[in-house]
Amino acid sequence: MxxxxxxxxxxxxxxxxxxxxxxxxxxxxxxxxxxFPTPRNFNYFWNFGAIATVMLVLMIATGVVLATNYQPNAELAFASVERIMRDVPSGWLIRYLHMNGASFFFIAVYIHIFRGLYYGSYKAPRELLWMLGVVILLLMMATAFMGYVLPWGQMSFWGATVITNLFSAIPVVGDSIVTWLWGGFAVDNPTLNRFFALHYLLPFIIVAVVALHVVALHVHGSNNPLGIDPKGPQDTVPFHPYYTMKDGFGVVCFLIVYAAFVFFMPNSLGDVANYIPANPMVTPNEIVPEWYFLPFYAILRAIPDKLGGVLCMFGAIAVLFVLPWLDTSRVRSCSFRPIYKWFVLLLVADVIVLGICGAHPPEGWYVPAARLATVYYFFHFLILLPVLGKIERPLPLPSSIAEAVLKKKAG
Incomplete structure (x- = not known):
């Protein structure tokens, strides 16, 4: 060529x-x-878009193989998973790849989101790019929740029961939504069939939204750690070979850690209760979702009112949709925002606190800690971000990417 x-x-x-x-x-x-001209100053945080794409492909590939051996029947589902683990050639490997892949997919996406928050990748003209990313996150959450139900263990069954029951808090139509989700009047065989069908379908919808996400990215190009637009060819390099090699290195490092979990501690990110067959007559002592849902679960439980908890839980995602218009600062990157960059790190700590609270029973100091962390989460986006953007004095921006890069190398 x-x-x-x-x-x-x-x-x-x-x-x-x-x-x-x-x-x-x-x-x-x-x-x-x-x-494709790409800013020449990308750091390794920019690898996680490629890493998330690799994990999505891996999840679809392993999911298709698992689906050929799975039985979406309440009487047979648990046994079919055990058969995959014991009798299907390399079935244990495919299942562990898929099971741990969900966690590592979320790790990649959460780091990708943090990078967008820190470097202002949601700001004009990339608002629609950011919103498509939030849609991907929502689809991932729905897919992961339905997939967690499929093994039909104790935590699968009761997790499905608790989470679907949340919709009953919606006035007027809540009970009808729950009945529709269940396919009847309890979590049973029709529920499992619906969740299996949707769990198989949604990843392909995610692929379609990812394609739109990439198209939107290539319209205005990628943001960069400085948060300034390239001024000319001196500010960019071709995507290949510079970033294909850098992404490849990042993907390999990520997959090494992923493989360590798959081969040496495959059940460390799951719940042992899910290796007990589902029993509608025995409620587990604690119903705890997967770790990537824990911050939202903590927000749900922090609100005494059921409807209020549901609204706040979904509001925690909805606020991300309007983030581009909540941030009033004229500067994108936190590298030049001396005050706000500490609040972004505080937000990360706040989400970790929510996750810890969500993993423990709602008693003792976990209750006030979860409520305080919930208040700060919404305070950060709805009050702090608009106000601080008006009063903060950013540092001077470099005139070009090339100037900043060459100056850093000279230093």
Whole structure:
């Protein structure tokens, strides 16, 4: 393949050239993933978009294999999972890859979100890019919740019962929504069938939204640690080979940690109660969701009123949709916001506190801690962010990315 800057690519391979003339898929790849101008100052936080994509592909691949051996029947589901683990060739590996992959997918996405918060990637003109990312997060949560129900263990069954019952708090239509989700008047076989079908379908919807997310990203290009737009060719480098190599290195490092969990501690991120078959007559002492839901679970329990708790739990995600308009600062990156950058780190600590509170029974000091952390979470977005953007004095921005990079190297 040969091409000059700005000219359409010329492919030396005649088969590729023939296909591309009729369906310019190779030209698209060349433009968007080879010569695409990318800010030259990306740090390793920018790897997590690629890492999340790799995890999504891995989750779909392992999920399809598991679906060929799973029985979505309340009488057979638990036994079919045990059969996958014991009798299906390499079934234990596929299941552990899928089970731990959910946690590592969320780890990658949460770090990706933190990077967006810290460096202001949600600000104009990337508002729609950010909102599509929040949609992906919501779809991930729905998919993960339904997938957690499928093994039909004790925690699966009672988790489904508790979470679906939350919709009954909605006035007028709440009970009808719960009945529709259950497919009847209790969590039973129709519920499992619905959740299996949706769990299989939603990842492909996530792929479609990810595609829109990438298209939106390539319209205005990526943000960068300085939060300033490239001023010319001196501020950018081609995506390949610079960032394909950097992303590849990050993916390999991430997968090494992931493999360590899969092979040496595969059940450390799950709940042992889910290895007990579901029993509607025996309620577990504590019903605890997966770790990636714990902050939202803590917000739910921190509010004494059921409807208020449900609204706050969903509001914790909804506030992210309007984040681009809540931040009134003219500066994107926290690197140049000397006060706000500490509040972003405080927000991370606040979410960790919520997670700890969500993992423990609502008693003792966990109750006031969860309520205080919930108050700060909404205070951060609804009050602190708009007010601080008006009164904070940002540091001077560099005139270009190249100037900042060369100055840093010289130093």
């Amino acid at each position: 040969a091409s000059s800057h700005g000219a359409p690519p010329v492919f030396n391979n005649k088969v590729i050239a023939w296909i591309d003339h009729r369906l310019p898929i190779f030209s698209y790849i060349e433009k968007e993933y080879h010569t």
